[in-house]
Amino acid sequence: MLLAVVYAALYGFLYLFEQRRATAARLTITTAAMLMAVVMAVTVFAVSNLSFVSNGEATMSVFYIRTLVDFAGVLILSVQHEQLRENALHSELTAMDNVLRRQYEQYKQSKENIRLINRRYHELKMQIAAIRAERDQAKQDAALAEMESGIRKYEAENKTGNPVLDTLLTAKSLYCQQHGINMTCVADGRLLDFLSTGEVCTIVGTALDNATESVSAEPDPEKRLIRVAIYAQNGFVMLRFENYCASPVELAADGLPKRSAHGGYDLKSVRAAAENHGGTLTLHWENEWFTLRVLLLQK
Template sequence: MIQEALPDIPRLWTALAEWGACLLYVLASWRPQDSRRRGVIVMALSLPALCGYQVAIGHLPISLWLVGMFGAVAAMWGVLHLALSGSLRRSTYLVVRAFVVAELVASLEWQLEVFFLGSPPTALSVVFLIVADTAAGALIYRLERPRFRTEVVPTTATVAGAAAIAAITFAMSNLSFLSTATPFSGRLGAEVFYIRTLIDLCGFVILYAQREVDLQSRAACELATSEALLHSQYAQYLTSKRAVDLVNRKYHDLRHLIAEVRAEKDPATRLDRLEELEQSIRPYGAFMRTGNPVLDVILTDKEQACLERRITLNAIADGAALGFVTTRDLVTIAGSALDHALEAVSRLPDAEDRWIRFDMRRRRGFVLLEVENPVAADGETPLAAKPAPSVHGFRIGPIRSAAAGYGGQVTAGTTSRGTFTLRVLLPLPDSVERRPAAATG
């Protein structure tokens, strides 16, 4: 039992702290696409709503106290989700942080108020409440605003980690109110208040550090992606340079061959020479232009490999739609799928069956990528989910993991036509412009 127990935080004080925390994160994470008018209306209506809710649950029995707290968190989530235009994941992440801040500000303000002014609350207490909450909120806003200036949608793991931190913080900070017979509980009223404020502060610091680490990790990933993109662009330059060199070396040979074709009188021989001419220039039509430099390199490289193995690659790709996919993930999804389609088709004995269809286009807010190829007579496919890896150590897992990072889905299997098809469906971000598809073949 708590000795010299101090009065608990008034319900209206808690409601004001929760509303202030929601306002803090609305301002900290505000984006140009968020409706200012809607935000003002939501925040104006939510203040009396939160106050009324806190007063109402104050009359509930102590056995329903935890249910009332869950309801308060749900109400804060609704305020943030309605005030900001964002995903459910973003709103959940913000409410986790706002709840910890609300607990910290309410506990700190009440502890200071009881120490300096005593209790119960008076008219001076209201002034003290407004000044203390405003000062604490302004300080936290200064800390949080730079970390939310750039919109970064948190991952599911980040949201889950933040929720776990908030839950542990809340449980430990209120443990003394439930039982004093634990090694982590306080027994004196002032001690209990101090423990609650200190633990809430530690929870906020941990969430702050989590956000900092997450931003640094994303910055490092973006830097690595930029470097990889530069390397891919340089590789594309080298590929084009090699093509130009080859064309220059073959230029004189082609001129002589064309002259011989013109001078040939026999129609059958002329047709043979024309076919020979067509075969000699076919390799130089294998340079793809899709609107995405990374995909250009991938398709150009695979087209060259197909020509060497007498495989027909039919490609239609809107590369501009893949601007939101990182270089590493694009190589994993498109490059790996084509590599193992090549591996499977190369084993087919009949040259007429050696073909690969690569189709990537936008459909109703999604990017759909399909890679189709014939199946060998034994039914073996390059993407079979086997316990042991295939020739190149490939399984469908890496493609599925890369697609999952964008909320995408992967399906693979044989069709009634006797072919194997891999489908990758990625949702398009709102920022991707809906431009017409660019075809390559």
């Protein structure tokens, strides 16, 4: 009974201690780490019982030695567990940093592309003016129709009041036009002025990447639909991203999608960015529509 009580108390304390230190990072237990833990546990158990073999009887010194060795064993296993936790956290932070860097690089590339597009846009306008001076009406009409058709492809620039958001939305609008995706957007970009460039890229860029990746797999072009809305609501800023998705999205234990077109792992960076501003990330699938909501405190 004493043995049962002691072990129950010890394991109960360790359980509560670990629950308080629980982390969202999933530990990866390799075969080598498991074997090392087993070897250490067996070694500690064997060393703690050597005194019984040598003395043949239980004395207080034997109990002291055994208790000391057992505590040392628990400490060694705890250190190993802490190392595994730190490695898991480091891997997760590295992955989130890679997402942030990728989104920021996309933003810089998109900004440069839009600058070149705008320059070409003005060049085409000048060419149209020259064509209008053409005396041959048939040639004039044909050239104008061709050039104006080309110009319309580049008139997807969004004006939301936030230059970073404008760049991201314009780049995605152009991508959607090229891949037969219908994206509609109603956004007040000024509401995101309190976010850094990296945070806007992480939240908006990642959400749009996942949405475009999902609808791109849809065989019916009429169902390649994305809706974006950014607005104020009761003292909060709501960022809402919706896309058509015929198949239900399976969520993992952490509430994020498993590895799929909706980027389960990448959304951890979006959740972290939202939580940095006292916000939340929620996901929902219903009636063949997948919805990602980011709620932030309005500042």
